[in-house]
Amino acid sequence: MTKELDLTGIKIGFAITGSHCMLAEVMKVMLDLRRRGGDLTVIISGSVRDSDTKFGHAANWRLQAEEISGKALIDCIVDAEPIGPEAIFDLLVIAPCSGNTIAKLANGITDSAVLMAAKAHLRNQRPVLVAISSNDALGMNLRNIGSLLNSKNIYFVPFGQDNYKQKANSLVADMSKIGDAALLAMAGRQMQPLLLRD
DSSP, X not given: OOTTOOOTTXXXXXXXXXXXXXXXXXXXXXXXXXXXXXXXXXEEOXXXXXXXXXXXXXXXXXXXXXHHHTSOOBOSHHHHGGGTTTTOOSEEXXXXXXXXXXXXXXXXXXXXXXXXXXXXXXXXXXXXXXXXXXXXXXXXXHHHHHHHHTSTTEEEOOEEOSOTTTOTTOEEEOGGGHHHHHHHHHTTOOOSOOBOOO
């Protein structure tokens, strides 16, 4: 992120989905956004809320997210619904955004707190910034990514293949670009270049 990045007064919904290998990295991003003045509220999917994995225990991730934001987490559809009528956020970030969430977002499925947050936020014509992390992004999910790239008020953090030799269909966003991409998204601009090279 650029040194001059100032997020003072900007209300950010930071939605986290179940690409568990990226959770430690996005916690660092959230901490940096807070240090730069961002007012963060964290929304988590059921997978992040409930799943203990080799990358960490769910309770520890929840605690860390609450400590960074200084607020209670939003972890159910009912609590996410007021995001729309109350126009709570200036920006919604989904990071990491799993392939499952990409597919549901592209097809209008609202079955988690994160997807309800996105639906509610988009009804206010406000930007959603997607930081993809998916092993099937260049497979069955590519059509969904294409659909979202052509959708109003949805922007992507630049992404690339993270391990093309072993996971040819995998794409991961450069999470370090979230802050700069956020400012551009709020100005109605997609960060470029979108596709990253090794």
